[in-house]
Amino acid sequence: MIRDRLDSSDRLAIVVxxxxxxxPALTMDQYVLSFxxxxxxxxxxxVGWNVLGGYAGYESFGHVAFLGVGGYTSVWLFVEYGLEPYxxxxxxxxxxGFVALVVGYPALRLKGPYFALVTLxxxxxxxxxVTNLPGLDASQGIFLxxxxxxxAHSQALLYLLMVGxxxxxxxxxxxxxxxxxxxxxxxxxxxxxxxxTQGIDTTRLKVxxxxxxxALAGLAGGIYAWYLGYVTPTPMFDVxxxxxxxxxxxxxxxxxxxxxFVGAAALRVVDxxxxxxxxxxxxxxxxxxxxxGVILYLPHGVVPWLRRHARSRLPDRLGGATPGGDR
Amino acid sequence: xxxxxxxxxxxxxxxxxxxxxxxxxxxxxxIQGLIGPNGAGKTTLFNLVSGLLRADTGTIVFDGTDIxxxxxKHIARDGVGRTFQLTRPYPGMTTQDNLLPGLVxxxxxxxxxxxxxxxxxxxxxxxxxDLAHEESRDLTMSEQKRLxxxxxxxxxxxxxxxxxxxxxxxxxDVARQIELIEGIRxxxxxxxxxxxxxxxxxxxxxxxxxxxANGTIIAEDVPDEIVHDEQVIDxxxxxxxxxxxxxxxxxxxxxxxVPETGGGLDG
Numbered sequence: 001m002i003r004d005r006l007d008s009s010d011r012l013a014i015v016v017x018x019x020x021x022x023x024p025a026l027t028m029d030q031y032v033l034s035f036x037x038x039x040x041x042x043x044x045x046x047v048g049w050n051v052l053g054g055y056a057g058y059e060s061f062g063h064v065a066f067l068g069v070g071g072y073t074s075v076w077l078f079v080e081y082g083l084e085p086y087x088x089x090x091x092x093x094x095x096x097g098f099v100a101l102v103v104g105y106p107a108l109r110l111k112g113p114y115f116a117l118v119t120l121x122x123x124x125x126x127x128x129x130v131t132n133l134p135g136l137d138a139s140q141g142i143f144l145x146x147x148x149x150x151x152a153h154s155q156a157l158l159y160l161l162m163v164g165x166x167x168x169x170x171x172x173x174x175x176x177x178x179x180x181x182x183x184x185x186x187x188x189x190x191x192x193x194x195x196x197t198q199g200i201d202t203t204r205l206k207v208x209x210x211x212x213x214x215a216l217a218g219l220a221g222g223i224y225a226w227y228l229g230y231v232t233p234t235p236m237f238d239v240x241x242x243x244x245x246x247x248x249x250x251x252x253x254x255x256x257x258x259x260x261f262v263g264a265a266a267l268r269v270v271d272x273x274x275x276x277x278x279x280x281x282x283x284x285x286x287x288x289x290x291x292x293g294v295i296l297y298l299p300h301g302v303v304p305w306l307r308r309h310a311r312s313r314l315p316d317r318l319g320g321a322t323p324g325g326d327r
Numbered sequence: 328x329x330x331x332x333x334x335x336x337x338x339x340x341x342x343x344x345x346x347x348x349x350x351x352x353x354x355x356x357x358i359q360g361l362i363g364p365n366g367a368g369k370t371t372l373f374n375l376v377s378g379l380l381r382a383d384t385g386t387i388v389f390d391g392t393d394i395x396x397x398x399x400k401h402i403a404r405d406g407v408g409r410t411f412q413l414t415r416p417y418p419g420m421t422t423q424d425n426l427l428p429g430l431v432x433x434x435x436x437x438x439x440x441x442x443x444x445x446x447x448x449x450x451x452x453x454x455x456x457d458l459a460h461e462e463s464r465d466l467t468m469s470e471q472k473r474l475x476x477x478x479x480x481x482x483x484x485x486x487x488x489x490x491x492x493x494x495x496x497x498x499x500d501v502a503r504q505i506e507l508i509e510g511i512r513x514x515x516x517x518x519x520x521x522x523x524x525x526x527x528x529x530x531x532x533x534x535x536x537x538x539x540a541n542g543t544i545i546a547e548d549v550p551d552e553i554v555h556d557e558q559v560i561d562x563x564x565x566x567x568x569x570x571x572x573x574x575x576x577x578x579x580x581x582x583x584x585v586p587e588t589g590g591g592l593d594g
Contacts, residue, residue: 180431180439187428190417197377198482199403199433 009256010174016261017167024156037159037227039268041220044166045241046248046260047173048216052209053246054254055182057189058108060210061116062123063217063245066096068236070218071225072130075142078226085153085161089222096218097211099126104210108203111192120239127237141232144225158227165223169216173257176212185209251294253301262303329388330355330486330518331376336385338371345371347542349385353486358512358519360533360550362526364562367539369522370412373488376520377409378402390485403433408484410475412491416463422450422474423459429481446481452514453477453507469500473507480515487511489521493528501525505532530554538562 006014023036045063053059070092077088103126107118131139176182184205187195196202225231235241244267252263270290274283298305331353338346345368353359363369374380376387378399387395394402408429417425426446427439436442450456453473458466463474472492479487489508493501505528511517523529529536530550537547540562546553553559 178439180437183424183427183431183439186420186424187417190419191415193379193399194411194415194417195428196399197379197403197409198429198478199400200428201400 009177009258012258013167013170013174017163017170020163020166021160024159028156030155033155033159035268035272037155037162039265040159040162040166041224042244042248042268043261043264044162044169044220045217045245046252046264047166047169047257048213048220049245050213050249050254050257050260051173051176051185051216052206052213054249054256054260055176055185055189056206056209058111058115058206058210059246060119060213061239061242061246062119062121062126063213064237064239064241065119065123065126066100066214066217067221067224067241068127068130068231068233069096069099069214070221071231071236072136072142072221073218074222075144075225075231076136078144079142085158085223085226088226089161089165089219092222092225093215093219096221097215100211100214101207104207105203108206108210120242123237123239123242127233130237131233141230143230145229153226155227158223161223162220162227165216165220168219170257170261172212172216176209177256181205181208247291251291251298251301253303253305255301255304259301259303263301266302328355329353330390331520332386332388333372333376334386334388336372336375336387337383338368338375338380339383344542346375346382349539349542349544351537351544351547353518353520354535355485355518356512356516357534358508358521358532360529360536361520361522361539362524362529362536362553363522363539365524368542369539370490372539373409373490373522376402376488377407400432403429403482403484406483406485407488408433408479408482408486409488410472410479410490410492412494414468414471414475416466416471416474416478418462418464420463421460422455422463422466423447425463425474425478426450426481429478430483433482435483449477449480452480452510454503469496469503472496472504476507476511480511480517484517487517487519489519489523491523491525492521493523493525501528504528508532526554 020036020040024033045067049060049063070089073092073095074085074088077083077091103122107115107122110118130136176185184195184200187198187200188202188205192202221236225236248263248267249260250263251267252261253259271283271287274286277283278286294302329352333349333351336346336349337344349372361369361372371380375382376389378394378397378401382395385395386393389402389405389407392405394405397405417428423443423446426449427442430436430442430445431439434442434445436445447456447459450459453476455470455473455477458470463471466474476489476492493504496504508519508521509532512519521529521533533550535548536550536553537544538553538559539545545562546556546559548556
């Protein structure tokens with residue numbers, strides 16, 4: 001029975017994606033939708049980033065590159081061939097995955113801060129390459145004015161597609177968490193040399209996680225570009241997006257998909273409240289203080305902390321069956 | 328039958344020649360010991376056999392296959408499991424989860440659920456089953472050493488390499504570890520090569536013992552002969568051998584000219 005195979009983590013995922021998908025039926029308020037659109041996109045990015053950054057412990061600071069590759073691919077396919085977002089986003093994901101495959105082999109030979117730096121630089125390189133590709137003429141961005149008037153590309157519909165991206169991303173993360181593959185990635189995170197003496201093909205697993213993680217970002221980028229109606233180097237290649245995604249995952253906790261999702265949602269909400277209450281500049285400073293506080297006092301993330309404190313009353317409600325647990 | 332054979336292995340790190348032509352064999356079903364002073368190259372030898380390092384020259388044959396240039400992952404799947412001298416459990420994982428990578432990637436347990444139950448069996452063997460759900464970083468040194476053994480066994484090895492699994496343990500724990508190692512050979516049909524400083528334990532548990540010094544094997548024999556071997560006494564035991572409790576006859580001639588090895592047989 002399918003019911004027996006779903007644990008609490010799966011059920012939580014279904015509830016989360018279901019509730020987010022119901023929102024347009026309840027309200028068409030522009031503010032609510034645009035707020036949730038960003039929340040869902042960041043959640044997808046953070047959960048996808050975590051497949052490599054959390055499970056395997058390779059923390060990339062260049063994740064936005066794959067959002068950008070997916071976004072630019074998606075828009076370009078419409079401009080050139082008139083393809084719809086249902087097609088352009090998956091193709092964007094494939095292209096992002098391919099790029100990750102090419103840069104992954106050399107980059108994943110490095111670890112820790114060296115890997116972080118190299119991914120940061122690679123992202124800048126990919127941005128320079130994409131925005132200067134001959135024939136693409138994309139240095140000033142590409143716009144989709146005509147496409148946006150079509151009701152088939154309404155904001156609500158694109159929001160629903162982004163919720164679909166989140167669903168796919170969580171599904172992928174869950175499949176990794178529950179499988180042999182996840183066990184291998186956790187072992188790499190904990191001690192790569194030991195993992196290699198236990199029969200694990202560390203290179204293949206790491207590159208695979210990088211490709212999956214990048215493809216998921218490309219998928220999100222493919223939809224996000226349509227939602228914006230244009231692609232420009234900001235936000236599609238904005239380094240701040242890369243950094244935010246890392247912070248979201250670390251804030252929530254990287255052991256399973258729930259942490260990055262909670263981290264992304266929490267940061268989006270906090271950011272929004274601070275901006276509304278105090279205006280942009282002050283909000284930035286307070287936002288920074290919140291982050292410093294969390295990193296100092298909850299180094300393993302919010303979700304593991306909550307779970308530990310709730311354990312006496314709630315027996316292991318949130319995805320406790322994860323092989324690697326939370327860091 | 329010979330399970331592992333090393334032929335003329337040489338290994339240098341920069342200008343430092345660690346192994347200068349090591350040849351040895353390990354017979355299937357035996358417990359073979361390898362002793363030697365600190366820095367003799369014992370762990371280097373393990374790193375070569377498990378594939379973490381490559382030999383400069385020489386050949387390593389395991390179970391009829393030349394594994395000299397094979398990658399660690401393949402050697403693990405071929406049937407060589409190892410522990411690490413400084414225990415290296417996967418720290419953020421539970422004791423049970425520590426065994427899963429080896430089980431699914433080298434032990435032939437493709438299904439995670441069957442790997443989980445096999446992990447409990449192995450933990451039972453090393454007497455850690457009560458701690459299955461503890462994070463491995465919270466285990467005591469003695470428990471971590473046993474977890475290392477269980478994790479190496481998770482790869483379902485034909486040859487188990489034990490790197491100083493007695494070091495730093497109390498007398499009671501050493502006795503328990505000896506019992507465990509003998510139990511492993513009896514129950515799991517595993518050949519064992521162990522490198523060690525603790526003489527008493529090595530001499531008790533091993534069928535044969537090799538002595539590595541100055542980059543070569545200077546002696547290889549049954550424990551009783553090894554502790555009486557003049558050459559071994561010269562380079563390794565020194566005049567401090569009585570204190571280490573190796574139990575050599577008091578008639579064994581103590582040579583006044585033998586340089587003091589610091590009595591560091593246990594360290």
